[in-house]
Amino acid sequence: MRLPAPWIVVEIPGGFRVDDADGKSLAYVYGLPPDKLPAAGEARLSLDEARRVAFNIAKLPELLNS
Secondary structure (H helix, E strand, O other): OOOOOOOEEEEEOOEEEEEOOOOOEEEEEEOEOHHHOOOOOOOOOEHHHHHHHHHHHHOHHHHHOO
16 A cells, blocks of 8 residues: 655644545544643643644654655
8 A cells, every 4th residue: 555745734623634645544633722621631632732743644754765
């Protein structure tokens, strides 16, 4: 299975989607706004953390080719 680069990050309601160059969806990463985050101890991503995870996923093709 080929997943052509570049991979891009698309903002979606509540998070981010990573697409390959053909527009195929590869990953969805969801987060919560800071005012909606639960109390400490519950594993939930903020929207900023979800954005960082999505952008790191999108970097994988260039990291694997270097």
